[in-house]
Amino acid sequence: MSAAYEDRLRAFVGREIHPLRPGQDPVNVPMIRHWVEAMEDDNPIYLDEEAARATGRDGVVAPASMAQAWVMRGYAATAAAKGGGGPADELTDLLAEGGYTSVVATDSEFEFHRELVPGDHVAAREVVESISPEKATALGAGRFITSLRTYHDQDGEIVAVQRWRILRFRPKPKPQKPREPEERPEGTAAERPEERAPRPQPAINRDNAFWFEAARERRLLIQRCAACRTLRHPPGPCCPECGSFEWDTVRASGDAHVYSFVVNHHPRHPAFDYPLIVAVVELAEGTRLITNLVGVTPEEVEIDMPVVLDWVDAGPESSLPVFRPVAQEGQ
């Protein structure tokens, strides 16, 4: 990717791609009714005045997550699928120029400031917060576009804030391997790469955060006791050898060998290709690590086989160490 292209992308960061624009209709009971019926949400505060007042409200309220619905452009405009040539379309076109022609939404985080009631009229604007460098993902190489949407009422007060993240990516060709009869029927997410789910995310806490933060920068660390220098993994707050709470880290060389491995077939998680090889490798430094083996078929894996560190992007803010066979001389 050229430096000029990067600059053109970077110019969108901080830019307003949707100016403040009111929704087509004010907040109204018929749309609320359609929504809660479709969602099978039977909370009475959305439709029953008396029940809403019994909860201390002045009357019925709109479901909080309808915020986005009030500003959608509607069926006719969507069916016409015609860009208006605004900055949002310019960004889409620029990404398509880079080959990122497919899109999948990855995150939507809402903060709700107040409940909307019939008669409110919602308007929204959207500003680009960040555009990631190209990341290798299970769907294909792509960039994560994060934007901030603010929802205002008729008085200009903010009623909700939404952090919205999409992945624009270059679709990978589908793998051409034969499917086993035990696999899920066609049409599940696992079979449609464009809907590939992110890997299960690690639970981060104060004892393990350093490791995952380093992994994001593609550095494989091993925790080391600062007192007796014993290495340990998985990390913990205290040295089992000497009891010291002081620790630092060393960076792993990346050399390892397979200690044991499994080949997963069932159940399937939509983030992975199956059969999936999971291994316990023993690092040259002596600690062991659960990981995936890549660049090798299940039939080729053997215990004690030498492997070397590689990386996969496991989500917008996560890289994970994996291992591949050491390249053989002359191959």
Place this chain on the structure above:
Amino acid sequence: MNVARPLSGAAAIAGIGATEFSKNSGRSELRLACEAVLAAVADAGLKPSDVDGLVTFTADTNSEIHVARSTGIGELTFFSRVGYGGGAACGTLQQAAMAVATGAAEVVVCYRAFNERSGERYGLGQAERPMDTSADRAAYAWMTPYGLNTPAQWVAMFARRYMHEYGATSEDFGRVAVVDRRHAAVNPAAWFYGRPITLEEHQASRWIAEPLHLLDCCQETDGGQALVVVSAERARDLPHPPAVVRAAAQGSGADQHMMTSYYRPSISGIPEMGLVGRQLYRQSGLGPDDVDAAILYDHFTPLVLPQLEELGFCGTGEAKDFIADGHLELGGRLPFNTHGGQLGEAYLHGMNGVAEAVRLVRGTSVNQPDDVRNVIVTAGTGVPTSGLLLGADG
């Protein structure tokens, strides 16, 4: 009471009770617990109002107060929970025996009830469970991002290494499943009643997590099981021959993890089970040669093999030969899982196995071997665990 070994012989299991074992009970977990508890109390010839202690698993959703209130059990002087999934099974009986031996309670019911098949299935794994920052949840951070999510996968990692070190094969694991299913086939309470399998069927069953085939994995079950513990002395006045608690022990090994203790110098044994076994023999004054039958935890076949080794029934790495020689069969050296095990009867987190050990001591198993005096029972493998040695009175 033996002063040097105050627990051995102090307590006995006097009652057992269970619901049917199904794939969809159609009723609440609390109701299953109540049905099992009331059946066990009735089997012991007691009334709910006689019960003053309750013990269950931390994993159980049915708190003691709900069970007590619902079943007409009044005041409780002892209530306790044991952690670590199926590793808790025999530990609940140890809690009960200690409570009875010390006078903390006189009649303690241990129970476990769940809709594990129709409700939250453990076999689906941990990938989508809610996040928090606890050490237990953070432990999964080393597995789930790599797709190592389920109990079968965790066990497969041990199994592969065991095969590598001792030359065991998938068929060696399969023989465990065949024995379980043969015993279940004649047990009307078993889910797989009337459905034995052959080793060929085991080998032909689909892969779940290599080297585990489908038929290496236990089923998932809805149901409840309860057991009543009283003093050995009181048990003698109740309807059934007492199953005396000769020994009860828990064990957590060095560098213990939940199902993934992959960081120990060797992962081909189950040191926490060795720790349980040594305590059982020391408490009871018995040894492996005194044990006439075994109920060994069999959520997955491969971990039955190192249990036989850790408990001293054969040498390290020799379990495959011990099994191939037929020692787990009726008429063998160590008749095993005569109810069909969790593979064949039901997955009740090991509690149905304790009930089968009671039947073996009573002489009422559907697969009753001759001359059973002492039975060993184990709880979950790969986790902090527990064990029991039950014996006939006198």
